[in-house]
Amino acid sequence: MAQGNNSTESGLDLPSSQWAAQFNPSTRRAEINQVPIPSIKPDEILVKVRAASLCHSDLMLFEDNEQGLILGEGTPFTMGHEACGIILQTGSEVGAHFQPGDKIGWLPIVDCCFDCEGCQLSNLRCERDTSKIQGMKVDGFFQPYCAINWRNAAKIPEGMQLENLAPMFCAGCTAYNAVNDTIKELTTEPAKTYVAVIGCGGLGHLGIQYLKAYGYIVIGVDISPDALTEAVAQKADHVFNSSTDVSYVEQIKAITGGRGCHAAINYTNSAASYTAMPDLLRTNxxxxxxxxxxxxxxxNAFDITMNRYQIRGSNNGITPKLVKCLEFSQKHGIVPRVTQFKLEQFQEMLDLMQSNKHKGRLGVLFD
Structure with a gap:
């Protein structure tokens, strides 16, 4: 049984081990391994995971990158940084903030202080320079039981079901924050404002829902017919396949009165899609x-100095923003679309995500 708790559910009886989907840095492959149930520290919570989902950034473990990101060092660790579940135990420093039985979701960054100037923007920017992402360097959430820092956790609003909610805790809050960081820069009324969503899949199908909830005109752009079908289902006003429709830029210009979109949000990992974005935008x-x-x-620095367009960035944020995301999502009925798998089907799920032939998110549902 996990140690370090000051509060437990009555009759709690944990197994001695569990099965987990792990990344092996030596082979750069995923594997299903038997691992211990984690013990919790005073500032941690032990969670019974109900659902965990795959994020496209999980694929970065298997790919070389030139971003200076060092991922997947050392011994095998459990993958996954999007999950939700039910509290089983709380550490001595958690106090009255959370109790066993609470339904929660959480952010994945640990070994940060949560209080410095950097942590008010992203816990990856902690001034300690010790931050780690669960599921990328240390054990994540594709396992039935996991330990998390209580300051990463947020309670699930009434009426929201855990089964399809795991993507909210990376994809959802990233999509939500990108939308909010975009619209705070816009000055025209939503009903007259065009926002392009580049990538209508895992993050994009949520970004479309948030933009429509705010009342914006949404133009979805993707290379996947399935993703564009999903964009239509989420009420995108116009959709274009940028790989097959050679005149999509001209068509978007025509829709927007010849001027281009007021903003475009890119949710993809495609450098080519970023290169094409300035042509979709109006001046500035x-x-x-x-x-x-x-x-x-x-x-192009000249484009920036001459106000051809502006550049901003957004990410999954911090816990207060996560709470707002959940509240807004509950109010507007925004939920991720998730195709569920069993843990033993993990490689199949990875292969499907790498193929880009899927709608919405892919996840594992635990008993």
């Missing part, structure tokens, strides 16, 4: 960076 339009390609992006 906003280019929002939310997806991370393998290679660093480049831009």
């Amino acid at each position: 339009g906003l280019l929002m960076v939310a997806g991370i390609p393998q290679k660093p992006l480049s831009f």
Whole structure:
């Protein structure tokens, strides 16, 4: 049984081990391994995971990158940084903030202080320079039981079901934050404002829902017919396949009165899609960076100085923003679309995500 708790559910009886989907740095492959149930520290919570989901950034473990990101060092560790579940135990420093039985989701960055100037923007920017991402360097959430820092946790609003909610805790809050960071720069009324969503899959199908909830005109752009079908299902006003429709830029210009979109949010890891974005924007339009390609992006300094377009970035944020995301999602009925797998089907799920032939998110549902 996990140690370090001051509060437990009555009759709690934990197994001595569990099965987990892990990344092996020596082979750069995923494998299903038997691992111990984690013990918790005073500032941690032990969670019974109900659902965990795969994020496209998980694929970065298997790919070389030129972003200076060092991922997957050392011994095998459990993958996954999007999950939700039910509290089983709380550490002595958690106090009255959370109790056993609470339904929660959480952010994945640990070994940060949560209080410095950097942590008010992203816990990866902690001034200690010790931050780690669960599922990328240390054990994540593709396992039935996990330990998390209580300051990463947020309670699930009433009426929201855990089964399809795991993507909210990376994809959802990233999509939400990118939308909010975009619209705070816009000055025109939503019903007259065009926002392009580049990448209508895992993050994009949520970004479309948030933009529509705010009342914006949404133009979805993707190379996947399935993703564009999903964009239509989420009420995108116009959709274009940028790989097959050679005139999509001209068509978007026509839709927007010849001027281009007020903003475009890129949720993909495609450097080519970023290169094409300025042509979709009107003068001084906003280019929002939310997806991370393998290679660093480049831009024309002359375009920036001459106000051809602006550049901003957004990420999954911090816990207070996560709470707002959940509240907004509950109010507007925004939920991720998730195709569920069993843990033993993990490689099949990875292969499907790498193929880009899927709609929404892919996840594992635990008993």
